[in-house]
Amino acid sequence: MKSSRDVAGDSGASATDRMRASALKDDVSFLLARANALSLSAGHAALAPFNLRVRSYSILALVADDIRPSQRDIAEHLRLDPSQVVSLIDDLQTRGLVKRDPDPTDRRTNVVVMTDEGRELFRSAHDAVRAAERDLHSHLSPDQRERLSELLLLVAFPD
Amino acid sequence: MKSSRDVAGDSGASATDRMRASALKDDVSFLLARANALSLSAGHAALAPFNLRVRSYSILALVADDIRPSQRDIAEHLRLDPSQVVSLIDDLQTRGLVKRDPDPTDRRTNVVVMTDEGRELFRSAHDAVRAAERDLHSHLSPDQRERLSELLLLVAFPD
DNA sequence: TATTGTTATACTCTATAACTATA
DNA sequence: TATAGTTATAGAGTATAACAATA
Numbered sequence: 027m028k029s030s031r032d033v034a035g036d037s038g039a040s041a042t043d044r045m046r047a048s049a050l051k052d053d054v055s056f057l058l059a060r061a062n063a064l065s066l067s068a069g070h071a072a073l074a075p076f077n078l079r080v081r082s083y084s085i086l087a088l089v090a091d092d093i094r095p096s097q098r099d100i101a102e103h104l105r106l107d108p109s110q111v112v113s114l115i116d117d118l119q120t121r122g123l124v125k126r127d128p129d130p131t132d133r134r135t136n137v138v139v140m141t142d143e144g145r146e147l148f149r150s151a152h153d154a155v156r157a158a159e160r161d162l163h164s165h166l167s168p169d170q171r172e173r174l175s176e177l178l179l180l181v182a183f184p185d
Numbered sequence: 186m187k188s189s190r191d192v193a194g195d196s197g198a199s200a201t202d203r204m205r206a207s208a209l210k211d212d213v214s215f216l217l218a219r220a221n222a223l224s225l226s227a228g229h230a231a232l233a234p235f236n237l238r239v240r241s242y243s244i245l246a247l248v249a250d251d252i253r254p255s256q257r258d259i260a261e262h263l264r265l266d267p268s269q270v271v272s273l274i275d276d277l278q279t280r281g282l283v284k285r286d287p288d289p290t291d292r293r294t295n296v297v298v299m300t301d302e303g304r305e306l307f308r309s310a311h312d313a314v315r316a317a318e319r320d321l322h323s324h325l326s327p328d329q330r331e332r333l334s335e336l337l338l339l340v341a342f343p344d
Numbered sequence: 345t346a347t348t349g350t351t352a353t354a355c356t357c358t359a360t361a362a363c364t365a366t367a
Numbered sequence: 368t369a370t371a372g373t374t375a376t377a378g379a380g381t382a383t384a385a386c387a388a389t390a
Contacts, residue, residue, distance in 0.1 A: 041254040049246040055224045057337035062221040065214040093203040134348040174336040178216035293371040
């Protein structure tokens with residue numbers, strides 16, 4: 027049904043094939059966007075049982091292990107606006123997963139720390155995310171995954 | 186100013202350093218999201234002079250070179266909902282950059298084709314995007330860029 | 345003066361459902 | 368019965384500006 031239009035084209039290739047060979051084919055930005063979209067979908071699916079979104083999960087990850095970032099630190103690392111961090115932390119705090127600690131050396135800043143509940147939820151969520159990621163990249167060799175991770179680190183943190 | 190809190194921490198590393206070493210450090214999803222955010226910013230900045238967004242630019246790229254995709258084809262390749270493609274094409278068509286051609290073999294489907302104006306605008310925009318991308322990845326070697334592209338292709342199109 | 349957190353607002357993007365015309 | 372395009376709507380994400388408290 028769909029191929030009837032395709033064979034009517036000037037070449038033997040389908041529109042889908044021609045799109046793959048389009049100007050976007052070696053466009054890292056486009057590949058990044060598409061890869062990210064797939065990864066986001068998988069992430070949200072994996073996190074739904076924990077009532078977390080990718081962004082709230084990322085905040086939990088940054089707050090785990092006594093990292094003690096300020097809201098500003100979190101905003102910069104996650105490339106979020108500080109005002110977005112406010113409502114994300116509000117939500118996590120309401121749920122008892124993190125809390126705001128006053129910084130004794132600067133009364134303007136809040137240091138965000140994890141509660142025991144948060145730690146426990148994050149542990150489970152972390153496992154689920156890693157499993158989903160393993161599944162999503164199961165067609166890559168361990169070596170390819172390693173190299174992808176290294177290269178992405180360079181692109182994500184250019185400094 | 187900022188380091189006063191950091192040195193008060195239990196380790197000598199700043200919160201920023203500790204965040205980099207967090208559970209997210211080897212999380213391909215996170216690196217993908219951050220790299221994509223940087224790439225999107227650069228892309229939008231490069232495309233602003235042409236009055237294009239990344240998504241409308243991507244559609245132009247898919248419509249160039251007599252690819253003749255249907256709106257459905259575009260939606261799938263770009264991972265957009267078909268309803269989003271409608272308004273994107275509406276806008277591009279209003280601006281005279283693309284047009285909808287009826288498919289002679291299936292009266293339900295529109296084949297999207299480029300106008301001469303669209304072709305010309307795309308050529309300039311394409312150059313600008315490639316320049317911005319070169320700039321963004323100037324700290325990567327040509328070999329690293331090549332490998333990144335190959336690996337991303339595998340992740341973006343797993344099939 | 346500059347910075348942290350906060351509130352408010354508007355805009356873009358994403359996801360879903362329902363409808364029509366065709367197949 | 369299924370598919371292409373369309374309309375409508377709500378929710379999530381993004382960007383910006385302004386403010387109070389503090390440095």
